[in-house]
Structure formats: C-alpha cells, structure tokens
Amino acid sequence: xxxxxxxxxxxxxxxxxxxxxxxxxxxxxxxxxxxxxxxxxxxxxxxxxxxxxxxxxxxxxxxxxxxxxxxxxxxxxxxxxxxxxxxxxxxxxxxxxxxxxxxxxxxxxxxxxxxxxxxxxxxxxxxxxxxxxxxxxxxxxxxxxxxxxxxxxxxxxxxxxxxxxxxxxxxxxxxxxxxxxxxxxxxxxxxxxxxxxxxxxxxxxxxxxxxxxxxxx
Amino acid sequence: xxxxxxxxxxxxxxxxxxxxxxxxxxxxxxxxxxxxxxxxxxxxxxxxxxxxxxxxxxxxxxxxxxxxxxxxxxxxxxxxxxxxxxxxxxxxxxxxxxxxxxxxxxxxxxxxxxxxxxxxxxxxxxxxxxxxxxxxxxxxxxxxxxxxxxxxxxxxxxxxxxxxxxxxxxxxxxxxxxxxxxxxxxxxxxxxxxxxxxxxxxxxxxxxxxxxxxxxxxxxxxxxxxxxxxxxxxxxx
Numbered sequence: 545x546x547x548x549x550x551x552x553x554x555x556x557x558x559x560x561x562x563x564x565x566x567x568x569x570x571x572x573x574x575x576x577x578x579x580x581x582x583x584x585x586x587x588x589x590x591x592x593x594x595x596x597x598x599x600x601x602x603x604x605x606x607x608x609x610x611x612x613x614x615x616x617x618x619x620x621x622x623x624x625x626x627x628x629x630x631x632x633x634x635x636x637x638x639x640x641x642x643x644x645x646x647x648x649x650x651x652x653x654x655x656x657x658x659x660x661x662x663x664x665x666x667x668x669x670x671x672x673x674x675x676x677x678x679x680x681x682x683x684x685x686x687x688x689x690x691x692x693x694x695x696x697x698x699x700x701x702x703x704x705x706x707x708x709x710x711x712x713x714x715x716x717x718x719x720x721x722x723x724x725x726x727x728x729x730x731x732x733x734x735x736x737x738x739x740x741x742x743x744x745x746x747x748x749x750x751x752x753x754x755x756x757x758x759x760x761x
Numbered sequence: 762x763x764x765x766x767x768x769x770x771x772x773x774x775x776x777x778x779x780x781x782x783x784x785x786x787x788x789x790x791x792x793x794x795x796x797x798x799x800x801x802x803x804x805x806x807x808x809x810x811x812x813x814x815x816x817x818x819x820x821x822x823x824x825x826x827x828x829x830x831x832x833x834x835x836x837x838x839x840x841x842x843x844x845x846x847x848x849x850x851x852x853x854x855x856x857x858x859x860x861x862x863x864x865x866x867x868x869x870x871x872x873x874x875x876x877x878x879x880x881x882x883x884x885x886x887x888x889x890x891x892x893x894x895x896x897x898x899x900x901x902x903x904x905x906x907x908x909x910x911x912x913x914x915x916x917x918x919x920x921x922x923x924x925x926x927x928x929x930x931x932x933x934x935x936x937x938x939x940x941x942x943x944x945x946x947x948x949x950x951x952x953x954x955x956x957x958x959x960x961x962x963x964x965x966x967x968x969x970x971x972x973x974x975x976x977x978x979x980x981x982x983x984x985x986x987x988x989x990x991x992x993x994x995x996x997x998x
Binding site: 639670672676677678679684685686688709710711713716729731733735751753754 | 792793815912947
C-alpha cells in the first residue's frame with residue numbers, strides 16, 4: 545500500500561473513532577480465542593425480534609460481538625462467536641435485514657442461518673448475498689413460516705480477509721461576512737481498506753412486506 | 762438550452778434518489794417464487810451518459826453560478842457523447858446483454874420484450890410478452906456516466922450508475938423483488954439501496970484527463986455497466 549493509502553485509512557479511522565459512542569474503536573479481532581465453546585448454539589439465549597404492524601414502524605435490534613459473546617465450535621478447532629434471535633410466529637410475510645456496521649477499519653464477518661424450533665438448520669444465507677447497502681454490509685431475505693430462530697455467527701473462513709471501498713461525498717460550508725452569508729461547496733473522495741473481524745456490531749430489522757394491490761391483479 | 766435542462770434533470774434525479782425515494786427494498790425468494798421464465802421489457806435508459814461535477818465553485822454563486830455550471834456540464838456531456846460515439850459504444854445494449862447473461866447464468870430463460878418508454882421511471886403496466894412468462898423484470902436506469910465529488914484532482918472522475926428495478930409476478934402482479942442499485946453514490950442517502958464501489962483502476966484526475974484517454978474512458982464505463990448488471994442478476998439468485 546502506498547503512503548497516500550495509509551494516510552487515507554488513518555484519517556478515516558480517526559474520523560470513525562470520533563464517532564464511536566465511547567470514543568474508542570475496539571481493535572479488530574481476527575480469531576476466536578474463547579475456551580469452552582458449546583457444540584451448538586444455545587437456544588435459551590435467543591433475543592426476541594419484533595415485527596412492526598406497518599413499514600416505517602420497525603424496531604431494529606442492535607447487538608455486538610466481542611470476547612464476551614457466546615461461542616460455539618462447529619467442528620474441532622473451528623470456533624465462532626454467535627448471537628441467536630427468536631423470529632415472530634405466524635405466516636405473515638416480512639423481510640429480514642441483517643446489517644453489519646463497519647467500525648474503524650473493521651467489519652464483522654457475518655454468517656447467517658435459519659433454524660427450526662429444535663435448533664436444526666433449515667437454510668443458510670449464502671455469503672454472496674451480503675452486499676453494501678448504504679454504509680452497512682447487509683443481507684436481505686424473506687422469512688419462511690417454519691423458521692423459528694435466526695442465528696448470526698462470525699464466519700471463520702472470512703476472518704482477516706480485506707477489501708477496499710471508495711466513498712465520495714460533498715460538503716457545504718456556510719460562512720458569513722457580517723453583511724451576508726456565503727456557501728462553499730467541496731467534495732471528497734476516500735478509498736479505505738477494511739478487514740473482516742470476529743467482533744463488531746450487527747443490527748437485525750424485520751420489515752413487513754405490503755400485501756399485493758388487489759386493484760392491480 | 763435543452764442540454765442545460767437535461768443536465769439539471771440528471772442532478773435532480775441524483776438528489777431525489779439520495780433523499781430516499783420511500784419504496785422499501787423487497788428481496789427475492791428463489792425457493793418460493795416459482796419463476797423460470799422472465800420477461801425483460803427494454804430497460805429504461807437515459808439518452809446519453811452524463812459527466813457530473815458534484816460540487817464546484819459555481820454552486821456558491823446562486824442562480825448565475827448554477828446556470829454557468831449547467832452550461833459547463835452540458836458541454837462535458839456533449840464532448841463525452843462524441844467520445845463514446847467514436848468508440849462505437851452503446852451502454853444500453855451492453856447493459857441488456859450483460860443482464861441477460863447474468864440471469865441465464867442463474868438458470869432463467871429470458872424473453873426480451875421491445876418497449877418504447879415515453880416516461881422515465883418504471884412502467885405502470887406490463888406489456889404483452891411474445892410468449893408466456895412467469896414474471897417481468899422492469900428496470901429504469903436514471904443516470905450513468907462519470908462523476909467527481911469536487912474540482913480538485915484528489916476527487917477524480919469515476920464511473921457511476923443509478924437504477925431502480927422491480928420483479929413482478931405475471932399471474933397476480935405481486936412484487937417479487939424491488940430494489941435500487943447505486944454505483945458510486947456521491948450524495949448522502951438514508952435509504953438501503955445496494956451501494957457499489959467503482960472499479961479503482963478507472964479514475965481520471967479531471968475532465969481533460971478523461972477525454973484524453975478515450976479507450977480507457979469507454980472501458981471504465983463498460984466495466985461499470987457489467988458490474989451493475991451482474992449485481993442486479995445476483996439479486997435474483
């Protein structure tokens with residue numbers, strides 16, 4: 545990486561650090577070092593997800609992954625931090641959004657699966673279904689009625705992999721001469737390198753899907 | 762004057778899209794949709810590419826500055842149109858070809874439906890297909906071309922493209938998928954559209970540099986069109 549790239553990353557990291565709630569961006573965790581991980585996720589730890597009555601009233605559930613998160617060992621030596629969520633019962637159709645928010649240079653490497661009431665895996669959301677939507681690495685998918693739990697865990701294969709993102713933005717500075725105000729318009733172009741981590745922040749949101757318009761059918 | 766109006770319209774579109782159009786993203790569910798054949802009405806496409814400078818000195822000088830800016834953008838658009846014509850490159854054709862290939866790769870049969878669009882945006886009604894289809898994929902590309910965030914060389918021109926799409930079930934008009942894709946967004950957005958980063962190798966410090974490398978300028982646009990079409994195809998996996 546050239547010196548300009550390092551400067552850009554450093555500056556981006558500083559900006560994000562200033563925005564962090566406690567002013568400190570946690571270091572990226574590139575391995576799960578926890579001991580005594582369970583063989584499978586513990587369903588009793590599930591947090592409930594709430595489906596809003598109509599679009600716009602969503603109640604997102606934010607969660608973090610760190611060294612205190614529960615972990616499980618899918619095969620010998622392959623460990624992941626995880627969080628588990630309980631999906632609403634019923635047959636209403638809705639969209640599930642799982643969004644991983646970058647922190648500093650890190651972004652949680654998410655894997656997602658849907659489980660039945662006994663914790664058996666019914667389907668996995670393929671890795672290529674995660675794309676950036678706005679500033680978050682996100683996957684969107686529809687619920688299936690038989691799915692009762694949503695499992696999010698750190699992808700052991702993704703940890704430490706890097707990628708670059710270019711972001712452009714415009715800014716407006718409004719000043720005053722004492723007699724009148726003026727504006728100065730500027731633009732910035734920033735390329736940052738990110739790394740997939742086992743820690744980070746994830747937000748789950750359920751969005752109801754509007755029923756088809758009967759007048760149109 | 763017409764060119765200036767078109768330039769203002771392009772920037773207006775970008776502003777509207779950045780402000781969240783209010784249509785929620787609906788993901789496609791391959792396992793329940795039972796869709797094998799997709800009718801593809803000719804995608805809506807702007808008549809020409811745009812070369813947008815998202816912030817500059819002129820914006821600080823009210824209406825006069827805005828008119829000067831629009832005139833300059835119109836001039837850039839016109840020069841770039843000539844560049845693409847000399848390169849014999851048509852983005853709309855390539856977009857349709859790339860999208861068709863992407864959908865076929867995901868196992869769909871694609872039925873092209875010739876449509877002449879009078880308005881921008883998505884179609885109000887689906888046109889008749891030459892053969893039975895399970896669903897229609899309606900696409901409207903709002904704008905594409907090159908954009909720079911500012912006038913300094915550190916904010917180079919990079920490819921951009923903005924589109925809206927909707928997959929509609931033929932039998933009952935239900936929406937199987939709707940989304941937006943924004944390659945290299947410059948203006949802030951509250952919405953959750955797919956946001957793509959432009960290919961880093963295609964950046965041009967300023968307009969003169971862009972025009973001085975016609976092969977690479979067209980190649981950059983070509984790469985971005987394929988990138989967007991491929992990502993749109995991926996939404997229907």
